[in-house]
Amino acid sequence: MKQPVAIVGIGQTTYRRHHFNRSTDELVREAVVAALADAKMDLSAIGLIVGGVAPDALAGINHIDMSSIARPGIPYFRVNTGGATGSSALLSAITWIAAGRCKAVLVVAVERMGHATTAQKIFNSIFDPIYEKDISLSTISMVALRATMLMQYYGYTLDHWAGLAARNSAVSQLNDTLERPRNFTAAEVLSSGILAWPIHKLEACPTSEGVCAVVVASADMVGDRSAAWILGARGLSDTYAMGDRMRRAEGTLVELVTLKKAAALAYADAGITDPLRELDAVEIQAPFASSEPMAYTALGFCEPSDGPRFADKAIDNRAGISINPSGGPQAANPVSATALIRITECALQIRQMAGRRQVDGIRKTVSTGQGGATQFSTAVILGADRP
Amino acid sequence: MSHDQRSAFVRGASLSMGWADASKSLTDLIFEGVSSALAASAVEMEQIDSVVLSAHDLIDGRSLSSMVTAPAAGAYLRDEIRLAEDGLVALSLATARIAAGESRLSVVAAWGRASEADFLNTSRASMDPFMLKPLGLSEFDVSAFRLSKWLSKYPGKEADRNRAAETRRHRASRNPRTVASPALSFPLNFPLRDAEQPRWADIVVAAVVGCEDAPVRVAGVGHSTDQTMIGDRDFLDMPALRAAASTACDDAGIVLNQIDLFEIDGLMLSDEVITLEALGLCRPGEGFDTYARSTTINPSGGAGAGWCYPAMGLVRFAECYLQLTGAAGAVQSKSRARTALAIGASPIGSQTQTAVVLEAE
Numbered sequence: 128m129k130q131p132v133a134i135v136g137i138g139q140t141t142y143r144r145h146h147f148n149r150s151t152d153e154l155v156r157e158a159v160v161a162a163l164a165d166a167k168m169d170l171s172a173i174g175l176i177v178g179g180v181a182p183d184a185l186a187g188i189n190h191i192d193m194s195s196i197a198r199p200g201i202p203y204f205r206v207n208t209g210g211a212t213g214s215s216a217l218l219s220a221i222t223w224i225a226a227g228r229c230k231a232v233l234v235v236a237v238e239r240m241g242h243a244t245t246a247q248k249i250f251n252s253i254f255d256p257i258y259e260k261d262i263s264l265s266t267i268s269m270v271a272l273r274a275t276m277l278m279q280y281y282g283y284t285l286d287h288w289a290g291l292a293a294r295n296s297a298v299s300q301l302n303d304t305l306e307r308p309r310n311f312t313a314a315e316v317l318s319s320g321i322l323a324w325p326i327h328k329l330e331a332c333p334t335s336e337g338v339c340a341v342v343v344a345s346a347d348m349v350g351d352r353s354a355a356w357i358l359g360a361r362g363l364s365d366t367y368a369m370g371d372r373m374r375r376a377e378g379t380l381v382e383l384v385t386l387k388k389a390a391a392l393a394y395a396d397a398g399i400t401d402p403l404r405e406l407d408a409v410e411i412q413a414p415f416a417s418s419e420p421m422a423y424t425a426l427g428f429c430e431p432s433d434g435p436r437f438a439d440k441a442i443d444n445r446a447g448i449s450i451n452p453s454g455g456p457q458a459a460n461p462v463s464a465t466a467l468i469r470i471t472e473c474a475l476q477i478r479q480m481a482g483r484r485q486v487d488g489i490r491k492t493v494s495t496g497q498g499g500a501t502q503f504s505t506a507v508i509l510g511a512d513r514p
Numbered sequence: 515m516s517h518d519q520r521s522a523f524v525r526g527a528s529l530s531m532g533w534a535d536a537s538k539s540l541t542d543l544i545f546e547g548v549s550s551a552l553a554a555s556a557v558e559m560e561q562i563d564s565v566v567l568s569a570h571d572l573i574d575g576r577s578l579s580s581m582v583t584a585p586a587a588g589a590y591l592r593d594e595i596r597l598a599e600d601g602l603v604a605l606s607l608a609t610a611r612i613a614a615g616e617s618r619l620s621v622v623a624a625w626g627r628a629s630e631a632d633f634l635n636t637s638r639a640s641m642d643p644f645m646l647k648p649l650g651l652s653e654f655d656v657s658a659f660r661l662s663k664w665l666s667k668y669p670g671k672e673a674d675r676n677r678a679a680e681t682r683r684h685r686a687s688r689n690p691r692t693v694a695s696p697a698l699s700f701p702l703n704f705p706l707r708d709a710e711q712p713r714w715a716d717i718v719v720a721a722v723v724g725c726e727d728a729p730v731r732v733a734g735v736g737h738s739t740d741q742t743m744i745g746d747r748d749f750l751d752m753p754a755l756r757a758a759a760s761t762a763c764d765d766a767g768i769v770l771n772q773i774d775l776f777e778i779d780g781l782m783l784s785d786e787v788i789t790l791e792a793l794g795l796c797r798p799g800e801g802f803d804t805y806a807r808s809t810t811i812n813p814s815g816g817a818g819a820g821w822c823y824p825a826m827g828l829v830r831f832a833e834c835y836l837q838l839t840g841a842a843g844a845v846q847s848k849s850r851a852r853t854a855l856a857i858g859a860s861p862i863g864s865q866t867q868t869a870v871v872l873e874a875e
Contacts (some may be wrong), residue, residue, distance in 0.1 A: 129614065181578065183572055183639075184571070189636060189638065193862055193865050194742050197742065197866065199607065199740060199754070200757070201738075202737030204599045204603045204607070206597055207571070207578070207580070208595065208596055209578040220613050222610050223610055224612035225613075226610040226614040227520065228610060228735075249577055252577045253576060255582070364565070364585070364592060364593075376776040377591065394592075405697075426797070498578070499578055
């Protein structure tokens with residue numbers, strides 16, 4: 128029988144636009160030393176290091192992980208699934224332990240996108256060079272297309288996007304991993320200028336750098352360590368072309384079919400049948416305000432047609448679940464690390480180590496990861512009680 | 515060697531090496547390669563529950579290349595993960611997923627299209643931007659440093675070196691999978707030689723592994739990592755390689771000299787040779803001679819048959835599998851091997867190493 132696995136150590140740098148005065152090695156060291164100290168372990172207990180680094184071009188150095196993350200004598204490999212990199216790396220760590228290959232794994236996700244002259248030009252290069260690059264498709268215009276679809280299908284309005292952005296901004300003020308959290312109202316969002324209609328500037332995540340490190344251990348290593356138990360962890364991939372996902376039988380582009388399926392599998396692993404009632408908190412990898420409601424429905428919090436009403440409740444903090452207690456990725460979105468940060472924030476809440484952003488009574492959570500053009504999805508369920 | 519309940523078995527594999535086929539996109543090549551592996555395994559795509567890939571964005575020529583390549587490898591509404599690593603690491607992770615009970619039947623694939631990738635500049639972009647990049651260093655120069663050290667320690671082996679190069683060329687010429695018309699070579703620094711370069715290729719290699727009994731079992735897996743700084747490494751002793759191989763052998767319950775056949779990854783012929791010395795397959799200084807004489811070390815012709823990062827560890831695995839199943843064609847070893855060791859290495863200069871022991875029924 129598989130041994131349960133838990134998160135027992137967490138270390139994070141602060142997240143800011145550009146750590147201009149610190150090398151990647153220094154940032155990694157800070158996060159790793161903190162994670163190992165939190166886990167009450169040293170590197171000799173670690174049987175595998177998994178690196179999470181998304182496109183090399185963002186950092187400007189190929190294989191930046193080989194010098195900054197890999198350590199002599201310890202098995203190492205790197206995961207790259209775009210925005211889902213951090214959570215995919217954690218899933219690999221769980222696999223390694225569940226396979227009996229070692230008892231503790233260190234996961235380190237690094238983002239240095241502040242080094243890129245313009246991140247959006249690099250994100251433009253993820254799209255098809257013949258049909259899509261020339262029309263300046265980027266992560267922003269990709270999100271704008273989806274937001275338009277949501278407005279047409281379900282009746283979302285610009286006020287929903289602005290309200291969610293402002294709500295996440297307000298929550299993020301308590302997050303001490305953010306060096307300079309942005310603080311703005313919905314009215315300020317609506318007057319912040321259009322990036323690509325209907326996306327306003329303040330609905331978009333800022334360019335973000337930083338490192339997140341997590342120690343994952345098998346049950347027999349947990350002992351008296353503070354643990355967030357992994358109750359379910361699943362990932363699924365979809366086809367590439369967004370046009371192929373517009374109106375297929377499995378679900379439309381904005382229904383996030385892979386997240387819906389991944390969450391259903393993770394819920395089944397965790398024995399969850401009524402997510403909104405049984406879960407206490409959710410961290411959603413939605414770098415744009417308009418991306419967040421797609422996850423509400425995929426995670427089973429509401430029906431798609433009820434999405435706008437659920438979003439109203441989320442804006443007013445009366446959704447029946449704590450949504451993005453960290454402020455979420457709209458506050459900071461270091462691409463390679465962001466999906467791991469979502470899991471980390473849930474783990475901190477469960478371990479009651481979230482500082483000023485701690486929410487009372489958090490015992491079971493779900494966090495999401497999204498990579499590519501919402502193509503790679505992960506769902507991770509954490510709990511306070513050993514399964 | 516004993517089976518345990520967590521073993522992974524190889525259902526089939528395919529290896530395709532070509533050059534600059536303008537009629538096919540990278541996704542066409544990947545689709546064909548994975549389809550061939552499924553056919554060789556007598557498995558339908560519907561039976562596959564997970565996909566594990568190794569590929570690198572800068573070799574594929576676009577950021578987050580798995581957005582377009584993963585679906586071509588069968589990752590449609592399936593559990594899929596992409597590693598930016600040598601292909602043998604993907605094989606290792608797939609077998610871990612089987613051992614963990616997370617997957618029952620998995621596609622593993624790796625590729626690299628040398629005819630379109632800019633290997634030299636990609637390699638240079640991996641070097642430290644302050645200390646190494648200004649010198650113009652690349653993977654070739656790491657190989658040159660390694661060979662220089664070997665030559666200074668073991669002079670007077672010119673005849674062995676020439677024979678090893680000729681042996682590799684001969685084996686590669688008989689390997690039915692060898693790429694037909696290479697058109698690419700890179701300028702080399704002393705003491706590297708053109709005759710010892712890899713044969714650059716467009717490669718797709720794929721395998722199907724599962725939990726149900728099949729003629730070949732993945733009996734042992736090992737990984738390790740070397741020093742980060744090139745100057746800190748022992749180029750000839752290669753401790754990460756030895757640790758990975760030792761772990762794989764322990765895992766398989768076998769000692770190295772009991773293994774029948776070896777497929778070793780290396781950019782240059784000298785890298786293959788020094789690797790076999792570090793493994794302990796011959797006495798130090800006798801690697802070129804051993805490479806020339808032995809019929810069980812890189813019978814495929816190694817990198818001389820085709821090479822492109824990051825597919826090579828899985829290529830070595832596929833060649834081992836073909837030998838163990840008697841399907842290696844003209845390079846089939848005369849004494850049918852029952853056990854084999856595949857080695858895969860990463861940049862920069864083999865900083866990480868993976869070893870996999872295969873065992874036939």
